[in-house]
Amino acid sequence: ATCAYKLRHEQMHPLWQTPVEAPGGNRQSPINIHLRDSIFDPTLQPLSIRYDARTCRQIWNNGYSFLVEYDDSTNKSRICGGPLVDHYRLSQFHFHWGENNLWGSEHTVDSKVYPAELHLVHWNAAKYTKFEEAIMENNGLAVLAVFLKVGKRHEGLQKLVDALPAVRHKDSVVEFTNFDPTCMLPTCPDYWTYEGSLTTPPLTESVSWIIKKRPIEVSHDQLAVFRSLLFTSADEQEQKSMVNNFRPQQPLMNRTVRSSFS
Ligand SMILES: CCOC(=O)CCc1ccc(S(N)(=O)=O)cc1
Numbered sequence: 001a002t003c004a005y006k007l008r009h010e011q012m013h014p015l016w017q018t019p020v021e022a023p024g025g026n027r028q029s030p031i032n033i034h035l036r037d038s039i040f041d042p043t044l045q046p047l048s049i050r051y052d053a054r055t056c057r058q059i060w061n062n063g064y065s066f067l068v069e070y071d072d073s074t075n076k077s078r079i080c081g082g083p084l085v086d087h088y089r090l091s092q093f094h095f096h097w098g099e100n101n102l103w104g105s106e107h108t109v110d111s112k113v114y115p116a117e118l119h120l121v122h123w124n125a126a127k128y129t130k131f132e133e134a135i136m137e138n139n140g141l142a143v144l145a146v147f148l149k150v151g152k153r154h155e156g157l158q159k160l161v162d163a164l165p166a167v168r169h170k171d172s173v174v175e176f177t178n179f180d181p182t183c184m185l186p187t188c189p190d191y192w193t194y195e196g197s198l199t200t201p202p203l204t205e206s207v208s209w210i211i212k213k214r215p216i217e218v219s220h221d222q223l224a225v226f227r228s229l230l231f232t233s234a235d236e237q238e239q240k241s242m243v244n245n246f247r248p249q250q251p252l253m254n255r256t257v258r259s260s261f262s
């Protein structure tokens with residue numbers, strides 16, 4: 001595990017080879033969730049998640065990951081409850097993954113790293129009028145994270161995997177509809193939560209992180225298709241495969257990770 005850990009850092013994405021200044025810098029993400037230091041909070045509510053497949057619009061390669069974007073002009077797809085005070089609208093989901101199955105997730109659990117991590121990104125529609133505004137505010141976003149492990153094929157994910165070759169290059173976009181992200185959520189309700197930041201620029205400290213305890217399973221071949229994407233656009237000379245698009249872990253500073261389960 002240590003050699004994989006060392007290797008993982010040597011393969012770091014160029015974006016992170018030079019330290020990127022983070023605004024504030026005392027609640028950055030991602031972090032390692034140290035189970036012994038996490039605190040069971042019996043006041044945490046169950047998460048209320050409602051997604052409507054009819055709000056799914058498109059999929060695009062933004063040069064960091066691929067994003068599936070949703071119409072967030074209504075509350076049709078939203079989460080509330082859990083650690084959240086307001087309701088948060090689904091804006092997009094995306095993933096982070098490695099060049100192999102040894103690493104790829106942004107968060108870790110007692111330093112256990114998963115081969116990939118799903119982020120469902122929501123913004124506080126009770127307090128703000130649009131996503132771009134919410135990302136600048138300390139209670140602006142809620143990101144629901146789900147770990148991926150390699151195992152049996154994930155039937156619901158295959159529709160997404162089949163669309164990826166169409167967005168192989170940075171800045172490519174295709175219509176993508178009728179996808180309900182509920183199929184990518186573990187049935188177990190247990191989660192950890194802490195206050196953190198975006199893990200890519202602008203790195204703003206605006207995220208309530210909600211991290212599901214149980215991973216979902218995807219097949220080796222499904223994950224291999226993620227790695228067939230490119231960081232580079234069609235007109236660039238060098239084609240760089242989109243892998244290791246995770247940020248290095250950040251200091252916990254004066255934060256506590258709470259769990260919804262004892
Ligand atoms: C100025 C526009 O900024 C953005 O669009 C940021 C989008 C953005 C959303 C979520 C995340 S993550 N990995 O922390 O879930 C990072 C960046």
Ligand SMILES: [Zn+2]
Pocket residue numbers: 094095096119199
């Ligand atoms: Zn992310």
